[in-house]
Amino acid sequence: MTSDLFSVRGLWRALTPADRIVSLALLLGSIALGVAARPSGEPTAAVVTVGGDVVATLPLDRDGRVEVQGRLSPVTIEVSGHAVRVTESACPHRICVRMGARRHSGEIIACVPNALVVRLTGGAADASVPDAVTG
Amino acid sequence: MTTRTIARVALLVAVATTLAIAESLIPKPLPWLRLGLANAVALLALVRLGARAALAVTAVRVLLAGLLLGTLGGPTFALAVAGGAAALVAMVLAARAVPPLSWLGVSVIGSAAHVLGQLAAIGALFGAGRSVLTLAPWLLATAVPLGVVTGAIVVAVDRRLEAW
Amino acid sequence: MRVRVPARPAAALALLVAIALPACDRAPTVESRTDFVMGTLAELKVVSDDPVTAREALDRAFARLREIEALTTSYSETSEPARLARANGAWVEGVSPEVDEILTLGLRIAAESDGAFDPTAGALVAAWGWPEDPALPDSATVAAAVATVGWRDVERAERAPGRIAWRLGRPGMKLDLGGVAKGWAVDRAADVLLGVSDHCIVNAGGDLVVRGHRPDGKAWLIGVQDPRDASRIFLKLRLPDGTAVATSGDYQRFFEVDGVRYHHLLDPRTGWPAREVHSATVIAPDCATADAWATAAFVLGAEAGIAALERQPDLEGLLVTYDAKGDLVSHETPGFARYRE
Numbered sequence: 001m002t003s004d005l006f007s008v009r010g011l012w013r014a015l016t017p018a019d020r021i022v023s024l025a026l027l028l029g030s031i032a033l034g035v036a037a038r039p040s041g042e043p044t045a046a047v048v049t050v051g052g053d054v055v056a057t058l059p060l061d062r063d064g065r066v067e068v069q070g071r072l073s074p075v076t077i078e079v080s081g082h083a084v085r086v087t088e089s090a091c092p093h094r095i096c097v098r099m100g101a102r103r104h105s106g107e108i109i110a111c112v113p114n115a116l117v118v119r120l121t122g123g124a125a126d127a128s129v130p131d132a133v134t135g
Numbered sequence: 136m137t138t139r140t141i142a143r144v145a146l147l148v149a150v151a152t153t154l155a156i157a158e159s160l161i162p163k164p165l166p167w168l169r170l171g172l173a174n175a176v177a178l179l180a181l182v183r184l185g186a187r188a189a190l191a192v193t194a195v196r197v198l199l200a201g202l203l204l205g206t207l208g209g210p211t212f213a214l215a216v217a218g219g220a221a222a223l224v225a226m227v228l229a230a231r232a233v234p235p236l237s238w239l240g241v242s243v244i245g246s247a248a249h250v251l252g253q254l255a256a257i258g259a260l261f262g263a264g265r266s267v268l269t270l271a272p273w274l275l276a277t278a279v280p281l282g283v284v285t286g287a288i289v290v291a292v293d294r295r296l297e298a299w
Numbered sequence: 300m301r302v303r304v305p306a307r308p309a310a311a312l313a314l315l316v317a318i319a320l321p322a323c324d325r326a327p328t329v330e331s332r333t334d335f336v337m338g339t340l341a342e343l344k345v346v347s348d349d350p351v352t353a354r355e356a357l358d359r360a361f362a363r364l365r366e367i368e369a370l371t372t373s374y375s376e377t378s379e380p381a382r383l384a385r386a387n388g389a390w391v392e393g394v395s396p397e398v399d400e401i402l403t404l405g406l407r408i409a410a411e412s413d414g415a416f417d418p419t420a421g422a423l424v425a426a427w428g429w430p431e432d433p434a435l436p437d438s439a440t441v442a443a444a445v446a447t448v449g450w451r452d453v454e455r456a457e458r459a460p461g462r463i464a465w466r467l468g469r470p471g472m473k474l475d476l477g478g479v480a481k482g483w484a485v486d487r488a489a490d491v492l493l494g495v496s497d498h499c500i501v502n503a504g505g506d507l508v509v510r511g512h513r514p515d516g517k518a519w520l521i522g523v524q525d526p527r528d529a530s531r532i533f534l535k536l537r538l539p540d541g542t543a544v545a546t547s548g549d550y551q552r553f554f555e556v557d558g559v560r561y562h563h564l565l566d567p568r569t570g571w572p573a574r575e576v577h578s579a580t581v582i583a584p585d586c587a588t589a590d591a592w593a594t595a596a597f598v599l600g601a602e603a604g605i606a607a608l609e610r611q612p613d614l615e616g617l618l619v620t621y622d623a624k625g626d627l628v629s630h631e632t633p634g635f636a637r638y639r640e
Contacts, residue, residue, distance in 0.1 A: 005287040011239070014287070018232065019240030026247050026279050034272030052334065092433075093552050100530020108333065110340035112504075117333055117340065127515060130535060132342065134505040134546040134580060135524025210351045261350060 043105040044122030046084040048077060051115040058084065060120075070114025077118060084118055086111065104129040136187075143184060144191050151176035151196040152203070159204055171246055171278075173200070174222050175285040178242055182293050186227045193219045210260055214253045221252025238293075242286025246278040327498075327514050332357045336364045337372075337481050338430060339504025343488065346498035346514050356495040360488040364503070367487060370397050371480035373421055373473070374431075380421065380474035383467050390456065390466045397483075398476070399463045401587070402453070405479040408591040409450035412607055416595035417567035421473025422447040426570075429563050435556045441570035447471040448567050482506050482545055482590025489586075501586075508543040508586040520640065526550050526578035526619050526627070533627070534617075535640035536582070542638075543586035547593040548578040566598045575600040578619040581608065582638055592616070601630045608632050 004010030015023070048056040048068055055068045058079050065078040065087070073090030083103040086096040089111055096111035105123040110116065136144070155173035173196055181189035197219045201207035206215070225248030229241045236244070254271050330353035331344040343360055347353035372378045379398040383391050394402075405418035426444035428434045436444075452468035467474070485501045489508045492499040498511030500519055509519040518539050522532035526548050538544065549572070553562035566573045579597035583589035592614060596604035601618050608616040615635040620628045 005291050011283055011287055014237060014290070015239055015283075016235060016237045018234045018236045019243065022229075022236065022240050023243050023279050023283070026243065027276060030272045030275035030279075033275060095529065095551070098529040098550075100528070102530075108340070108342065110333075112335060112339055115335055119333075127517075128520075130520045130522030130532060131344065131513065132500050132502040132507050132509075132519070133522040133524055133532065134502075134507060134544050135522075135526070135529070135548055135551075135578065257350075261354075 042082065042123045043103070043107075043120035045120075046077070046079060047119050047121050049117045049119070060084065068116070070111060070116045072113045075111060075114055075116055084109070084120065086118065089114060089116075140184060140188065144180065144188050147176050147180050147184075147188075147192045148195045148199065151192055152199045155196060155200040156203055159200075171249065171281055171285045172288075174219070174245055174249055175242070175289050177219070177223060178226060178238065178245060178286065178289045179292060181226055181230060181241075182238055182289060183296070186230075189223060189227065193223045213260060214256050217256035218249040218253040221255075222246070222249035224248070237286075238290050239283055239286035242289060243279055243282030246282030246285065247275060250274045250278045329514060330354060330357065332361070334361055336361065337368045337484065337503055338477075339481070341488075341501070341503040343492065343502070344500045345492045345496045346511065347496045349495075352495050356492050360491040360501065363491050364484050364488050367397055367480065367484040370395055371401060371476045371484075373424070373475055373477065380476060383465060384421070384473045386466065388466060388468060388470065388472075390464045392458070392462070392464045394463045394465050396461070396463070399455075399465070401476055401480050401483050402465065402474070403455070404483070404587055405476065405591060406450050406453060408479070408588070408595060411611065412592070412595035412599065414450060414568050415566070415598040415607075416478060416591050417448055417450050418474055418476055418479060419450050419453060419467065419469075419472055420448045420565065420567040421475035422471055423565055423567060423570055424475045424477075425473065427561075427563070427565065430552060433552070433554050433561070433563070435554075435561060445568070445570040447473065478594045479587050479591040482543070482586035482588070485586040485590075486543070506543075506545040506586055506590050509538045509540070511540050523580055523617070524548070524578075527625075536638045537640050538582070538638060541584060542582060543584065543589040544580060544582050545586060545589035545593040546578060546580040547597040549597075550577070564594060564597050573598040573600070576604065576618050576620055579604065580617045582615040582635070584613050588614070605630050605632055 005014060043060060045060055046058040047054060050068065050070055056066050058066060060079055060082045063080050065076055067074050067076050075086060076088035078085055078087045083101040085101040086109055089096050091111055091113040096109055099109050102109055102120055104126055105120050106129065107120050109118040151173045154176060158172060177189050177193045180192040197215050201212040201215060206212045222245040226241050226245035229236055229244040327346050327348045329344050329346055330350050331342060333340055333342045341364060343357055345353050345356060370379055373380050375381060379394060402418060409417045423444040426436050426440050447469050449469055454466050454468060456464045458464055481503050485503050485506055485508050489499060489501045489510055493510060500507060500509050512518050518537040521536045521538050521544060523534040523536065525531040525533035547564055549562040549564060553560050562572050564573055565571065576597050579593045581589045581593040581596060583592060596608055596616050596618060599607055601620050604618050605616065608614045609632050615632045617629060617631040617635050622628050
């Protein structure tokens with residue numbers, strides 16, 4: 001075989017049927033992967049960490065509540081209508097409770113005394129959601 | 136291994152390491168996306184000297200490149216190991232496939248396995264939710280033409296090495 | 300052996316590079332990390348196509364935040380404010396460059412704001428029990444604490460280049476660098492991230508600085524929290540490269556006694572919480588300045604606060620008060636509007 005390997009036609013001729021099937025399968029696989037991995041926009045879960053360790057992962061498509069132990073006190077976290085909020089915490093200023101509900105991907109509820117962070121994950125970043133909040 | 140084989144493996148290691156370092160110098164490359172020329176040398180070793188030589192070339196090249204680039208032991212190095220190992224295993228198996236693949240087909244499979252191995256390592260090291268994993272389809276799609284082209288280079292080089 | 304560079308393989312190689320490089324450039328993503336530091340939640344984001352380098356830079360940025368916290372905190376016996384207070388009016392030698400710079404900046408803003416911001420209010424903050432156990436002090440305690448406050452009575456000496464000494468000139472005087480050190484630390488953490496990327500945000504509990512822009516090429520988008528309802532954003536800002544913003548609000552930390560709210564933003568001149576403004580947001584070229592001026596403008600009140608901000612070059616601000624019906628009233632410097640989304 002002395003085919004020309006440096007032209008598209010030459011390369012195509014050099015491929016065996018099995019080569020072509022494998023290449024086609026990989027290309028189709030990458031398209032399938034792209035479709036499957038397409039970000040949906042909406043966050044899918046609320047991940048709760050205390051001191052950096054994940055203590056709970058709450059799917060947002062099921063309403064419910066969970067109590068986790070923070071550094072200072074138990075903290076109750078509630079999922080309702082694809083949004084998450086802290087409903088009870090015995091921390092001094094209860095900033096986490098007053099922060100109310102969060103529903104966008106990447107948003108955070110934090111309780112400093114409890115070293116607790118609730119973060120919405122999954123889905124694509126929404127360009128209209130601020131990159132940071134001051135206040 | 137005969138002395139002759141050892142010398143040839145050493146030569147290929149030198150070429151592969153040089154290419155790996157040259158690739159790392161290309162402006163703004165992703166650490167896990169290489170053109171795959173270093174892998175092409177592993178394929179050349181597989182073509183001419185067999186699976187054991189290809190293993191030796193890959194292992195020593197990954198180690199040397201890590202040492203010379205200062206990434207040894209770090210996450211970048213782990214990605215290089217994962218990609219190199221996945222590509223090697225896939226190419227050795229693909230070379231024995233029935234119906235037969237040409238070296239171009241073997242190269243395509245090695246290239247795709249390299250990408251998938253590194254993505255798996257990224258997922259394991261940094262968590263499956265990594266945004267970089269959304270690039271997986273692009274990387275896999277790119278791997279196919281890259282594999283054909285590097286395979287063609289290997290075959291062309293192989294033909295010119297007849298004096299070996 | 301023939302040594303000859305074949306033209307077509309070379310062309311193929313060039314093609315190879317051309318195929319691969321666009322794929323390389325497609326990747327900048329936001330790498331972010333949150334952690335608790337300086338009594339708040341810090342969130343650092345860096346835009347990078349290399350998560351390994353980005354993560355390593357985030358590690359170093361958080362380490363820098365903790366380092367500055369350890370030097371400047373009022374709540375550690377080994378910090379420099381504690382050392383200065385213990386010296387009881389004597390000179391303290393070998394003050395760190397960090398505390399030297401923070402204190403110098405704090406005193407400058409104290410002078411510019413006529414003492415509405417004062418880094419020597421440590422004893423007053425302690426008299427109110429902030430931040431751990433806030434409680435209503437009696438008037439005599441407040442008056443005694445106010446007597447220890449006075450930015451004019453702090454002295455600096457440079458013994459030799461880089462060898463700095465400071466002394467606190469009033470009996471019982473204590474530093475509280477919280478109102479400026481957090482912003483200064485944010486600036487230094489951004490310096491660390493700039494080593495690996497031109498684009499980043501460092502946000503420590505609402506005191507933040509932005510560098511570069513978002514991955515989509517637009518300016519970073521910053522929400523300002525509604526002072527009445529922490530779950531709402533009442534305004535969005537587009538901040539260009541090298542802009543910092545900080546907010547002081549009476550809703551952040553407070554307690555109630557007999558139906559009266561006492562918040563943590565004390566007027567250093569009277570010793571009591573400043574009452575007129577509910578939230579002060581200041582935009583500045585650096586976060587240390589934004590941080591200190593947000594407090595100063597809050598304490599000065601709507602009219603004097605806006606006037607003081609207008610006198611400073613590079614500062615813009617928004618102060619929020621409530622009218623008789625409880626609706627928000629905005630007071631802002633003329634240049635503030637250009638940052639509104």
